[in-house]
Amino acid sequence: MQLCAKDYLRKNAHFCAVGTVCILIKGCVAVNQEYQPMKNVSSNRGFACPVEAALEIIGGKWKGIILYHMRHETRRFNELRRLIPEISQRMLTKQLRELEMHQIVRRKIYRQIPPKVEYSLTDFGMTLTPILQALEEWGVEYIEKINLVCTEG
Numbered sequence: 001m002q003l004c005a006k007d008y009l010r011k012n013a014h015f016c017a018v019g020t021v022c023i024l025i026k027g028c029v030a031v032n033q034e035y036q037p038m039k040n041v042s043s044n045r046g047f048a049c050p051v052e053a054a055l056e057i058i059g060g061k062w063k064g065i066i067l068y069h070m071r072h073e074t075r076r077f078n079e080l081r082r083l084i085p086e087i088s089q090r091m092l093t094k095q096l097r098e099l100e101m102h103q104i105v106r107r108k109i110y111r112q113i114p115p116k117v118e119y120s121l122t123d124f125g126m127t128l129t130p131i132l133q134a135l136e137e138w139g140v141e142y143i144e145k146i147n148l149v150c151t152e153g
Contacts, residue, residue: 074120
């Protein structure tokens with residue numbers, strides 16, 4: 001008996017996919033019908049609070065910075081590398097793939113020579129814009145406070 005990809009994912013929810021075209025089915029992502037176990041992603045994962053759920057997806061050293069630079073416009077990979085020179089190519093690729101997997105970032109591939117890939121926020125990713133704006137404002141205030149403390153001390 002053969003199973004289609006959808007039935008396979010239903011029976012093997014701990015398996016997920018790798019690739020470029022993603023379909024979300026019960027917490028798993030099917031990409032080009034190639035499956036591999038995924039870490040830290042489960043549709044049944046219980047979070048202690050909503051902030052934990054949000055930080056699970058956008059937390060870490062680089063994701064907030066990447067999202068900040070994508071909040072108003074589409075960016076190409078090397079453009080992001082220039083905007084964030086401290087991040088390695090490997091880490092930027094990893095972070096973008098995770099954001100894409102969680103449907104925060106859209107990756108558009110243009111079939112041309114040389115190949116062109118653009119990254120932009122999805123509609124769901126755009127809902128983070130007010131949060132990123134608030135973080136920017138808080139960061140400015142914090143830097144000003146620290147500078148004030150340093151000049152007084």
